Amino acid sequence: MTRPEQHDVQALVGHGFSRLKAATYLLLRIADADPAQRWLATLPLTTVAEADARRGLQLALTASGLRALGVGDQLLQGFAAEFLAGMADPGRSRRLGDVDGNAPQGWSWGGNPDDEPHVLLALFARPGDLDDWQRELTTTATQRGLQVLTTLASAELDDREPFGFVDGISQPELDWDGTVRRTGELDPAYHQRIALGEFLLGYPNEYGQYTDRPLVEDPGADLPDTIDPDHAGAKDLGRNGTYLVFRHLAQDVRGFWRFLDRVADGDAARRQHLAELMVGRRLDGRPLAGLPDDFTFAGDPDGRLAPLGSHIRRANPRNGDLPPGNDGWLRRLLATFGFGHRQIRGDLVAASRFHRILRRGRDYGPQLSLPDALAPASAAEPERGLYFIGLNASLARQFEFVQGAWLASGRFDGREHESDPLVGTRDRGDALTAGAEFRFVDGGTRPQRLRDLPRFVQVRGGAYFFLPGIRAARHLLRARAQR
């Protein structure tokens, strides 16, 4: 396999700029396409190859952004249907849990065609270095045919998410060297190292295939050649690019801790214990089931350590393609026909490797210490939360699957009336994502349940972007000139 051209890949794929503690996301709309694209094409985008960059600048485009740039229908049709339809599409909202109070109509951006962003510019810098640069970029942008839809400034990077948990611990490992070669064989084991094609278009994915992406039949185009043998000779506009999911999620930190304080009758240890059960990790990040790093949940099939519906168990069930314990050809064969497990729920969720995402988001808003969180909100309570950023090659199979089938679903793993304890929507009735309960075990055997969980996370906005490779970005930003 060809080693990826790291000069052609935007740095966010490789890392989250963790040395640059300040970040701002500029969401822009294109008012005048000609000057806008000329200017955008001059921006020095940071690549994976520039590991020590003192500033990071990344560019991504929505489908409506591509249309505004004059990208033709034929090329657009090469992009994923989910990307073209957008995050706020109604059928999609039912699956993602963006209903009721989280419905796109109530978002502060991205929920309606006239407040949909076209361009995302992500700026990363050292805390003192960001403001001037950001101001300069914003001023120039507005002079060059762009409008600032909204400016989302992150909090200074630390290792805690707003609820107070150590975060960002577990990420899939990118296979830059191409050591993961899949041919469609079942793999009973769980791995952190995932095929590069799951996170970067134009490379083989976990099925050993190339995820759909736009190809260009123009030998003269300054784009990477495809390495996909089925399309030999074509130029690959997707290669070295990927899809970027942006979700603006407000977290009700007070609501979270005050709810737990109430159900724990003010018992501080119990309160923290319940919070840790909901997450599946301790506040300091250690997993409740197993040891740090490469753990799985195989040793905790009934959720006695980490509840079956806990957040990290939903977000990544850490399993292989078969239920655990099916080694040897005979057992594998039996398991293939459904005889590899005895419990009703032993084989509902499988094959995590097809549903991984790279998380590159950052928090926003002032931190709230636990004692403060227990006090009622002041009149001018500042908002806090997460700018969730996820990277994946297939929006449908990766982000939407994890969000819909695992997190938002009120029926995950045979459960009922229970969506994710942290991010669930809490709608009622028979909806796909209905669920305001949380089940766990205490003292080894006694089943317990929390009821009427409030909504702790509110969706404020969101969009699907394409994070192009460097050459692909230049190609797209020349779309009008070429017509």
Add this chain to the structure above:
Amino acid sequence: MQPQGNFTIVARIRAGATDALRQLLASMNVRPGVVDPANAIVPFTRFPELHFARLVILVDRTADDLRAHGRQPPADPDLLAFLGDCDRSGAQLLDRLAVEAAPGLRRLFAFCEGFDADTDLRAWMQARSLRPAAAYVHYQGRTVVQAAQEAKLRRFLEDWLDANGGRSRSTTELHAAMQEAVAGAVAAGRLELAPLTPMPWSWRLGQTVHFVGGLLVALLSLPVLLLIAPLFLLFLRHREKTDPVVDLPAATDHVAALQTIEDHACTNQFTALGTVKPGWFRGLVLRASLLAVGFAARHVYGRGRLARVSTIHFARWVYLDGGRRLFFASNYDASLDSYMEDFINKVGFGLNLVFSNGIGYPRTRFLVLDGALHEQQFKRFIRRHQLPTEVYYNAHVGRTAVGMDVATAIRRGLEVRRPSPARAAAWLALFH
């Protein structure tokens, strides 16, 4: 316990009447994708023995794919299909429908050929009933009533645990206390739990005869099968290498129409129609495959899963036009994307076995390998062949198949007398 049956009525729609029929069907819904269960045409709620039902207009959107085999697609009439799964034989349910839903059904079938005001409704439906080539029931014997009672029992016990679980007790004491609480609620009329009777002896005898007979036939034909196996494989591999693959995107508006009626509750409908590859070979392979699938569904997988998939409530494969076309209908939990993922990652071999005999299917090896593992091709194939289900009735709205299995296991475990501590603990784990 009571064996489940099904009915499948397929009738030709009068030329030019399809749009008007579609409007009438739409009037049975509260909004697209959500039926009014008490609607005037087919008042489903009057049939407490009915698990699922659907009305679909079968219009072959992929008929043109036959050209890939160098043949002209015939001009097939549009068809109306009326399907149901029930706690009695399909024929018995049709008897009831013909009486209790007569006015609505008459309005409906008036759009079909060979039906007018004087038609004997029951006989007309019987004449258009098709027997599925294979059918799957997630949990043989569990009735609609039983599922509803057990769902209530599960909620009752969860509420009881909230209120009374706090006192420290051993697992067996907890089990006994819960038994007592249920007995009290049943006595007070707050819970109803009809005793579980064994399946009727006639059904069990039929199953045994079918099972032994099937094995005998398989055993007797084994020498012949082994003899022709090399030739068969040669033939098969040749076909697999040369059969055309039709890999086209599903039309955006078609997918949008399908998505509009999906994901309104945790269970969805799936209906698909396609043409069998022309020639005797594929026809024969498909018949044999469906025979095997039907046999496995009937005798091996009647308790909670079809191979590794536990999200399908009921499914069936039905031949049209004497085997020229096949349609598939299922009721599954979660969204189509996760259903397709289950398909690909858990039962790809089973899908390949059957659907690779359909025109355009992704390339397979040795009938069961590859195929669906061409993930994106397979997903396009599925969406292209899928048809919007105009009316979909589900007696179990809000309940997944696995959720019902958990409730049944809770009920059965509750009725165990004096379980061991380990058994009581395993039973309590069902509430996790």
